[in-house]
Structures are given as C-alpha cells and as structure tokens.
Amino acid sequence: MAYTRRLPLLVLLDSTIVLFSIFVGYFVLNPYMHVYTIPMLWVSAITLLFSHHLFSSIYRLYQKAWEYASVSELLAIVKAVTFSAITTAIVQVLITHDIYIRVLGLTWMMHIILIGGSRFSWRVFREHYVVSASNKKRTLIIGAGAAGTMIARQLLKSSSTDLYPIAFVDDDIKKLKLQIYNMKVEGNTWEIPQLVSSLDIENIVIAIPSLKRNQLKRIYEQCTRTKATTKTMPMIEDLATGKISINQIRDVEVEDLLGREPIELDMSSISKKLTGKTVLVTGAGGSIGSEICRQICKFQPEMLLLLGHGENSIYTIDMELKKSYSETIKIVPIIADVQDRTRIFDIMDQYQPDVVYHAAAHKHVPLMEYNPMEAVKNNIFGTKNVAEAANAFGVKSFVMISTDKAVNPPNVMGASKRFAEMIIQNLAKESQTNFVAVRFGNVLGSRGSVIPLFKRQIKAGGPVTVTHPEMTRYFMTIPEASRLVIQAGALAKGGEVFVLDMGEPVKIVDLAKNLISLSGYTEEEIGIEFSGIRPGEKLFEELLNENEVQKERVFPKIHIGKAEPMGKVELYDIIDSLNSKGISEVKEILVSVANTKFNKDKDLLASNG
Template sequence: MSYTKRISLLMVLDSIIVLTAIYAGYFILNPTLKVFTIPTLIFSSICLLISHHLFAFIYRLYQKAWEYASVGEMVAIIRAITLSIVTTACMQILINHDVYVRVMAVTWMLHILLIGGSRFSWRMYRDHYIKPKHEIKRALIIGAGSAGSMLVRQLVKNYDTELLPVGFVDDDPKKYKLQIYGVQVFGQTKDIPELVEKLQVDNIIIAIPSMSKQDIQTIYQECSKTSAKTQIMPMIEDIVSGKVSVNQFRDVQVEDLLGRDPVELDTQSISEKLTGKTILVTGAGGSIGSEICRQVSKFKPQKLLLLGHGENSIYGIDMELRSKYKTDIEIVPIIADIQDRNRIFEVMEMHTPDVIYHAAAHKHVPLMEYNPKEAVKNNVIGTKNVAEAADTFGVKIFVLVSSDKAVNPTNVMGSTKRIAEMIIQNLNKHSDTSFVAVRFGNVLGSRGSVIPLFKRQIQAGGPVTVTHPDMTRYFMTIPEASRLVLQAGALARGGEIFVLDMGEPVKIVDLAKNLIRLSGYSMDEIGISYAGIRPGEKMYEELLGENEVHSKEIFPKIFIGRTVEFDFERVSNLIENHHGFDKEYIANYVLDLANKNEGILMKSAN
C-alpha cells in the first residue's frame, strides 16, 4: 500500500471512530442528563474531528508502523486524544458557555479504547495469526542487561527475523524468573546445557558486548556442551553508530577464547611519532607487516614505504591502502630483498624514513631447522643490513619484530632472532637511532600458524594433527601484535626488548578442540591425532628468561627488558664466515652463540 493511501485509510478510520465515540457518549448519557442538544452535538463532533486530526499529525499517529506498536505509541495516542478532547471542551465553553464533562469523559474513554484497539489489533493479528515465511529458530539470550533487552525487543518486533527468543540466562540472582518483553530469565551460565535441552534451543546469542575474554571463554565452555550454534551480539557503539544492526550477529572466533583482553594503545604518543612522517615497513606483504601498514595508516603518515620481496603480496597491500586512503598518504611499493645490502642502502638514501618497522624474516621453525643458512642470511644478515642503513641515514626509531622463541632458543629460527636482537642492541650503543625489539608469542591466523592448518584439516574431514597433548603456546591476534609494534616504537628510548603480558599459555590441543566446535563439528566427527614434537620445537615457550622477570610494567600489559654486555665478536664471526659453514655447523653454531650470550636483565621503567 502506498504512503498516501495508507494515511487516507487511517484518517477515514479515525474519523469514523471519533464520531462513533462522541455519539456513543451522547446516547449513553443524554437520555438521563439531557444536556446535549443536536446542534451542540454536531458542533462538538466537528470540533473533535478537526482537533483529533490536527493532534494526530502533530504526534505523527499516521506515520507510525503500528505492526511494531508498543508503550511509546500508546502514550502518543493518549496525548493526541486528550488534547483533542480538551480543545473541544474549550470550544464548548466559548460557544455554549458550558462544558459537558461527563459526556466528554465517556467520549475520551471510548476514543482511547477504539483508536488504541484499532492500532494494536493489527500487531496482535500479525504476531499471532500471520505465519512466518521462514523456519523459526529458538534462541537463548545470554545476558539480561540493557544489550540483551535491546536485542530481545528487536527480535520480538522484527517479523522478518528467523530467531525467536525463548529465554534469558543471567548470573545476577536478582533477575531470576523476571520477564523482559515477555521473555523469562530461566537461570545462570551453569544452567545453559540443561536449558538448551529443556527449551529446545537452536541458537545461543551472547548479548554482553562489554564482556571480558575470560568470561566469554567461560560461557563458551558451557555452550560447547550443547549442539546449539553460539554467536555474539555486535558492540553497542557499532550499533549506535549505524555500522551494524542489533541482530547482525557474528560467530564466536578463536580470538574470543584467548582468555584476556587486548592491550589499549596510547594513541597520542604514537601519533607524535607517525603523523606527517615517512614510515618504512619491511616484510610489508606478510601477515604481520601488512597489518602494521594498516595500523600505521590510521595515523596519517606523510609517506608509507611498503618494502617486500614478494611482488604479489606487496601489490595486495598497496592496492588495499590506496583504495582506502587515496591521496591522503603517499604510498610507495618497493620490491627489494633485505639480503641485498646495496639495494637497502639505496632505498634508505632515497626516502630517508623517520621510523622503520622491521617485520621481514623467516619464521617457520621446522623449515629453518632444514635451512639454517637461509635463516642466518635473512634473519641475521638481512636485519644487519636494514639496521646499519637506518644508522647511516639517521632514522629516528628502528623496531625489530622478534619472537618468544628467542628466549633460551632451542631451534635455529629462535636463535637467529636472538642474534638479530644482539645486532640492534650493539648498534644502539653508539647510534643516534633508537633500536628496540618486540617479542611476540604465536600470532593467530598469520601465515604458517596452526589456525589455517587446523582449518584445512577440518575442511578435509580431519583428523586435526597436534604435536603433543601437553604442548602449550602463548597466542595473540594479528591486530594486537601490530599494535604492540607501534606502541613499542612510541615507548622506545633505545636498547629495550618489549614483551606483551599474554596471560596464561594455551594448550594447542584445547585450541584444536575449540576450533573443531566453532566449525560446527563434534570431536567424534573430526578427531585429533598426535604427530610428535618436530625438530627444534619446545614443549613450552617463554616470553622472558628467568633473569628477565620483572613485576613492573612500562605500559599497561607491556614489560621491558635489556641485555647486559655480550661477546659481539662471535656474532661478527658468524656474519663474516656463514658462507663457509656447512648446514650442520651453522645450526649448532647459531644455537650455541645465542644461548651463550643470553644474559638479559630487566631495565627499570624509570
């Protein structure tokens, strides 16, 4: 029905109701009171009819979607009708010098009853008699607070949604058995498995947007005991800003189950280092490097240099940033190998960056065990080339992306990362450039990480391969890792090693089980097999050595360390002679060198 026809139909209906109300009031009371004459009745009817339509337009009664009518709409009806009755009474006083209170009171009550009934009857008919065109799924809402109430109200009002809220779960005992928009609070988090079965729930919606990661993990453990699909409601700020609607849910991700909240940035200090400056990111096409580029771009540098060895990956991040920032930032894609010293110096001389984020590296532990020379060439020689070029051309800040595997290394990759830290710390002693390193745990979703591997194995029908049932790792997300790099650059004084407080380590087997459940499968369908620890792997990773541990944070959830004096001549010897070493010698030499020079002490936050 068109907008004009809809308004015309409502006006005709209201006119009939208005006349019916006042004539009914007249015939109910006038035979007894005999206060109304026919001319008075006609005059009052005309006044009431005109004033009703006037106030109906003022309170937009003809523009409202009455299939979603609620308390707000009822209040608007009462106001419009009351004002129209008062206006008619005033006109009676002006013309007849009297007001017929009882008749007008009965008219007011009939008016509200008929107008309200006509509007709300459509909603009742729609809710109870019109059958939905799609299959209805029964939903259990976790959280009976403001967000959960908003969600249920939206689901109840939205005829097009396939979700029907059948109950709340909330850990606040005061809310137990309360009803919100007709939906009852049935129990607490621990009752989820029982309630899913009792209420025949198909979907579980977590409607507590501000919930901590630890609480999400706890709730998901209960949800995972059921066959219901678990999703999360969007953030309130995204709903308010219009980015998403209330009922645009997202699936629970592995990142939600890390059990800790992300680090918040000091955007002011980062902005001072990046805004209007020239920034170089090596390894810009990689998972970490490309995310660093995205994060840096938010601070509007004057020029962003995307340096990488693979043209396809550099092309991808280049196109992505150009489409988003257009002319705001000068973006320069640079194809270069960090092992090519002349090329790196050429790039530095041409662009003279203010800040360098060095993310280019070989990072796969088992592969580097088989290719130690390549690990040294890229992670050690390449880092030395970029760092010395930074020193030569006056770069202000150099941030090395390191690894938790650099602590007491047992593999070639971790050892080369540790030696890379030694290189920049040695340079920092006599350079005007502030050289710092940032140690990561494992990065979820990065290339070569376990998550993409597990997903491929799940899609293939399983089993998911885990090295050992007791193996644990620290995990962080790609955006969080990249933000930590930026924050380290802002905190840099020179010589530090920054480490994120990553909470408790996660068992790889638990990660695999969660991913299987998140993919919609049971453990029986996919299964887990154990392949044994691979060459160079540790059972447990460390973020700081024993003599590095310090309870004081330099920044919320960020710790800081610095090495003491070490024998850099052995590092120089490796760099000068690595071409002459065979593979086995390189591997042993690098491991021995990293471990013998491992003395690290904590630096005071002051």
C-alpha cells in the same frame, strides 16, 4: 514507494478514528447532557481532525516503524492526541466561551485507545503470526541484561532470522523466574544442559558482551555438553562504534575462548607519534603487518607506506585501506624486498618516514630449519638493511616485530630473530633513532599458524595432527598484538626489548579439542593424532630467559626485557662470515650465538676468524 503507499492509508485510518471518537462521545453523552449543537459538533470534529494530522506530523507518527513500537512510540501518540484535544478546546472557548470537558475527555480516551491499538496491533500480529513461524529454531538466550533483552526483541521482530527465543538464562538470582517479552528466566548458567534438554532448544546465544574470557570459556563448556549450536555476540570492544544488530550474532570462535581481555591504549602518546606523520610498515601484506596498518590508520597519519615483497598481499591491504581512508590518508603501496639494500635506502630517501614498523620476516620454524640461509638473508640482513637505512635518514622511531622463539632458541628462525634484535640494540646505542624490538608469542589465526591448519583438517574430516600431547604455546589475537606493538613503539626511549604479556600458555591439544567442538563435531568423529616434534621445535616457549626477567610493567601487558646484545664489532663479524659458511655451520653459529654461548666457545670463535 512503500512509504508513499503507507502514508495515505495511515492518514485515512486516523481520520476515521478521529471522527469516530468525537461522534461516539457526542452520541453517548448528548442525550443526558445536551453538550453540543450540531454546528459546534462539526466545528470540533474538523478542528480535532486537522490538529491531529498536524501533531502527528510533528511527532512523526506517520514515519515510525510500528512493527517495532515500544514505550517511546506510545508517548508520541499521547502527546499528539493530547495537543489535538487542547487545540479543539481552545477553538471551543473562542467560539462559545465554554469547553465541553466531558465530551473531549471521552473523545481523548477513545482517541488514544484506537490510535494506539491500531498501531500496536500490527506489532502483535507480526510477532505472533509472521515472525514466530513453525520452522524457526528454538533458542535459549544466556544473559537477561540489556544486551540479552535487545537480542531477544530483535529476534522476535525479525522475519529474516531462523532463530526464535524461548527462554533466558542468567546467574543473577534477582532475575530468576522473571518474565521478559513473555519469556521466563528459567535458571542459571550451570543449568544449561538440563534446560536445553527440557525446553528442546536447538540454538544458544550468549548475549553478555562484557563477559570475561574465562567466564565465557566456562559457559561455553556447559553449552558443549548439549547438542545445541552455540552463538555469541561481539565483545564490548567490537560494539564501541555501532549498535547491536541481528546480523552481529555469530558463531563462537576459538579467539573468544583463548584471547584475553582488551586493554585501553594510551591514545594521547600514540597520537603524538603517528598523527600527521609518515609511517612505513614492512611486511605490510602479512597477518601482523596488515593489522598494524589498520590500527595505524585510526590515528590519521599523513602518509602510510605499505612495503612488501608479495604483490597480491600488498594489493589486498592497499585496496582495503583506500576504501576507508583514501580521502584522509595518502596510502602508497611499495613492492620491494628488504634484502635489496639499495632499494630500501632509496625508499627511505624518497619518503623520509617518521616511524618504521618492521614486520617483514620468515617465521615458519621447520621451513627455516631446511632453509637457514633464507632466514639469514631475510631476518638478519633484511632487518640490518631496513634499520641502517632508518638510521641514515633520521627516522624518529623504529619498531621491530620479534618473537618468543628468540629466547634460548634451538632453531634457526628463533636464532635469526635474536640476531635481528641485537642489530637494532647496537644501533640504538649510537643513533638518534629510537630502535626497539617487541616480542610476543603465537598469533591466533595468522598465516602459517596452527589454527588455519586445524580448520582445514577438520573440514577434510580429520584427523587433527598435534605434534606432542604436552606441546604448549602462548597465544594472543592479531588485533591485540598489533595494538600493543603500536603502544610499545609510543613508549620507546631506545634500545628496549619490549615483551608482551601473553597470559597463560595453552596446550595445543586443548586448542585442537576446542576447534573440533566449535566446528560442531566430537573428538571421536574427527580424531587427534600425535605426529612428533618437528625439527627445531620446543615443547615450551619462553618470552624471557632467566637472565632477562624483569617483572615490572611499563604499561599493562607490556614489560621491558633486560636482554643484552653482543658487541657490535663481534656481531657484525659473525654476520659477515655467514655468507661463506655451509648450512650446518650456519645453523650451529646462529643457535650458539643466540643462546649467548659465543664467548664461552673458543673453537667456534676461532672458526670465525
């Protein structure tokens, strides 16, 4: 409806401008040069009028959004007006064998000025009287490059945002004091606190999508020294499939500060493993499992089996994936418990998957200390069931999600995952299936992780509880962990324990301070309390013990560990004995064996027959 009302108005406006231009040209020059006869004047005017509308249609002058007009729109106007004048000149030649160059030249010039002015005046009016309302928040843009100027332009032209750009900041000294959209590059990022104060800035937008994480952290630290709200735009990996738009400006997240740089995957090797294949993901409703499913869908498997014990979580990921991939991938939700051996074997027999990603596990360290048999049943027997079913039905590749807590574990959860690793390592020695495990540390934002807990505590007004001031952990984002798991699976030859490079460990107390700041509070307002180390926790996590260290990488951020499993007969004897042991004995056996103390402990060996 808006377009149908707008078109007649533009046609009427242009018609008036065209006729006005040629008649003004005639009346200005004719007294001195006697350029036109009246009949020729009308023929030229009608020709110019019709040719203008023709070329305006060809160059879509009536379809353009002139509030966003720029150089490309100006070029379209010049082309339409020029070709209109050329057409009029041709008609003049055909009728009079002459061209009235001076009149056409003056008409052409006025035509461009008036058509262009009518269009661009709307943009100027909108930017200065519609968009720049007094209730908008004064905004400083960090980055005067392509992304920063694009963001500035969108903020200037948008009436739906409450941000209004005032100035730029950029570390490129060549840009210092330059003007972009009438806004000056006022200084560099080290001057942010002073500039925010002097310019009365309320919001800061970090508009450098290629910024490395450590650089972003440094800039954000400068921003936290002000009272302005800090926002950012998506990183380059998030912009790969679409254009930057105003609604992509978002708050800075802790993932931006603690995550690492994205890496390029070997798409070819992954495609060979997944494209057109049947893929089974256990624990598909969990944080890691569901993200693995999202990443797998990008490689267009023929069928994706979503296996999980919780119907709500499986329903959620099933609906999400079917919304985007239902026409290209057969997605099958399966409610099953990995502890149910018969059910798992039936599923493997029915669907005959080519690849299995085993993400189902209990992962909460303190809870497993209180419930060690649940860790045994889910993490050990569950893995044994899925792995042996994969072996029995000829699955080509089996990838188990493990943890850094499997290294020298003082706790039940970590020990149970080390047992699970040894199960698949032993199966790899005798199976045609490529069995591998992938170890990584904590995942930012996963269910049961520290970040959601901290966010709830901050929302409740604090305090944020940290177990110990020296507690450190490795962190990576859910998408990065999931992509590297898929890449490791593509590299597998069988029997490896892949270890993801987690970067530098992070102090949990620093993480808490960052989250408090990101939430718009000070440490004094929320507070941090130290609650003491919980059962089974270590101050520092490891990804490999000293006997497993292998520095060479098989792929960026992926190492192969040298973790050696216990022999299958001994391992299975111990696993079988766990059902008859009490809680304290189960804990002792799990931790002792997982720490490779079994062969040295004769009393423990005797107690297990």
